[in-house]
Amino acid sequence: MKRLLLALLMSPLAVGSVSAAEFNAVLGDKSAVNFVSKQMGVPVEGKFKKFAAQISFDTNKPEKGRAQIEIELASIDAGNSDANDEAKGKAWFNIREFPTAKFVSGGIKSVGNGRYEAAGQMTIKGKTRDVVAPFNARLDGGNLVIDGAIPILRLQYGIGDGAWADTGTVADEVQVRFHFTLAATAKK
Amino acid sequence: MNTPTAYTRSAIVLHWLVALTILCAFPLGVYMHELPLSPNKLQLYSYHKWLGISALLLVAIRLGWRLGHRPPPLLPGMPRWQEIAAHAIHHSLYLLMLAVPLSGWLMSSALGFSVVWFGVIPLPDLIGKDKQLGELLKDVHATLNFTMLALVLVHAAAAIKHHLFERDGTLARMLPFIKQESKT
Numbered sequence: 446m447k448r449l450l451l452a453l454l455m456s457p458l459a460v461g462s463v464s465a466a467e468f469n470a471v472l473g474d475k476s477a478v479n480f481v482s483k484q485m486g487v488p489v490e491g492k493f494k495k496f497a498a499q500i501s502f503d504t505n506k507p508e509k510g511r512a513q514i515e516i517e518l519a520s521i522d523a524g525n526s527d528a529n530d531e532a533k534g535k536a537w538f539n540i541r542e543f544p545t546a547k548f549v550s551g552g553i554k555s556v557g558n559g560r561y562e563a564a565g566q567m568t569i570k571g572k573t574r575d576v577v578a579p580f581n582a583r584l585d586g587g588n589l590v591i592d593g594a595i596p597i598l599r600l601q602y603g604i605g606d607g608a609w610a611d612t613g614t615v616a617d618e619v620q621v622r623f624h625f626t627l628a629a630t631a632k633k
Numbered sequence: 634m635n636t637p638t639a640y641t642r643s644a645i646v647l648h649w650l651v652a653l654t655i656l657c658a659f660p661l662g663v664y665m666h667e668l669p670l671s672p673n674k675l676q677l678y679s680y681h682k683w684l685g686i687s688a689l690l691l692v693a694i695r696l697g698w699r700l701g702h703r704p705p706p707l708l709p710g711m712p713r714w715q716e717i718a719a720h721a722i723h724h725s726l727y728l729l730m731l732a733v734p735l736s737g738w739l740m741s742s743a744l745g746f747s748v749v750w751f752g753v754i755p756l757p758d759l760i761g762k763d764k765q766l767g768e769l770l771k772d773v774h775a776t777l778n779f780t781m782l783a784l785v786l787v788h789a790a791a792a793i794k795h796h797l798f799e800r801d802g803t804l805a806r807m808l809p810f811i812k813q814e815s816k817t
């Protein structure tokens with residue numbers, strides 16, 4: 446009972462002291478970028494194995510947060526080797542000309558309950574579009590864990606040209622889901 | 634239970650419905666998996682899965698029905714080995730018509746491509762995502778399929794042989810509109 450009381454008293458302090466910090470060191474091995482597309486009405490998951498992310502975020506000052514995520518498109522895993530080859534080709538990402546996709550955000554706002562929205566620009570295949578990526582952030586063992594999604598309409602970027610433009614087979618909407626674990630840096 | 638002397642209408646309808654779906658799903662499976670990746674291929678894969686799941690449903694109904702209804706005994710006058718072979722093949726076919734679509738469903742689950750039946754009804758994944766297991770199940774699905782094909786060919790050949798050479802009512806009692814005109 447005593448221990449519980451102590452824990453209860455301490456916990457706001459503990460949370461307060463951690464969240465006062467800015468989190469800006471992305472832990473690569475505890476982060477992931479996945480995507481979900483719909484093929485013939487079936488949600489199919491894939492992932493990008495290589496990406497570089499620079500994120501700084503302080504839950505007390507979300508508006509100061511910024512993020513830059515660069516995805517290496519050649520690292521796509523779309524389920525099988527046929528699909529991977531196809532995705533890298535001209536009709537889809539055309540990675541020879543456009544090897545990376547990039548999301549940049551300099552404006553994050555809190556929408557309450559640990560939920561936020563990062564407004565930014567997504568650039569794929571040389572085309573840049575404004576997007577809003579909703580995400581939530583929670584503390585986990587001294588790190589900040591961010592989970593969210595960037596909604597994309599693939600045809601706006603010309604992803605899946607020609608015969609693939611038929612959205613009855615592969616839907617226009619694709620969710621790029623991110624999961625980042627950020628370590629804190631001490632406040633100066 | 635009385636021993637029936639003919640296949641009931643339900644038995645006949647179910648036999649041919651199942652045979653029809655399987656005989657459509659099979660060539661579609663062979664054709665589609667050779668195609669290069671294209672929207673058309675994705676569509677055909679879905680149609681194949683919808684057909685296959687329909688077959689599974691029909692087979693489940695058929696098996697449920699069959700457990701409560703004895704089929705008529707084979708026509709008299711057959712050599713013993715033929716009776717044994719006919720029964721063995723019928724039982725193996727029941728097993729395979731269940732195992733073939735189930736292996737397809739398991740494969741799809743393991744490969745991370747769930748089934749949405751007719752694009753409307755999402756089916757649960759039978760097992761978790763496991764690429765290696767999925768690849769293995771691909772081979773299992775193909776092997777079961779070609780085993781089933783071999784048995785169906787023997788089965789159909791036997792039925793036709795009875796019709797043309799023994800001139801008995803074997804085929805006619807499963808396919809009533811072709812009435813065998815001879816003595817039996």
Ligand code: HEM
Binds near residue numbers: 659684733771778
């Ligand atoms: C009675 C039902 C079914 C029949 C007769 C059937 C038959 C076949 C055949 C002959 C093949 C080609 C195998 C090969 O040559 O390698 C095939 C492939 C395939 N079947 Fe089925 N199938 C049935 C049910 C299903 C079901 C229910 C599913 C999934 C829900 C399914 C999923 C697949 C898939 C994904 C392939 C392609 C595998 C690959 O990419 O190599 N099948 N099927």
Ligand code: HEM
Binds near residue numbers: 655707708727785
């Ligand atoms: C996918 C295809 C097929 C499957 C899975 C299948 C399966 C079966 C099974 C399990 C039975 C036994 C029914 C019972 O007694 O419970 C049966 C009976 C029969 N099947 Fe098929 N069948 C197929 C196709 C065909 C075809 C193409 C023919 C004809 C050319 C045929 C002709 C018959 C006949 C005549 C019987 C009755 C045999 C008797 O009188 O005992 N079947 N079939």
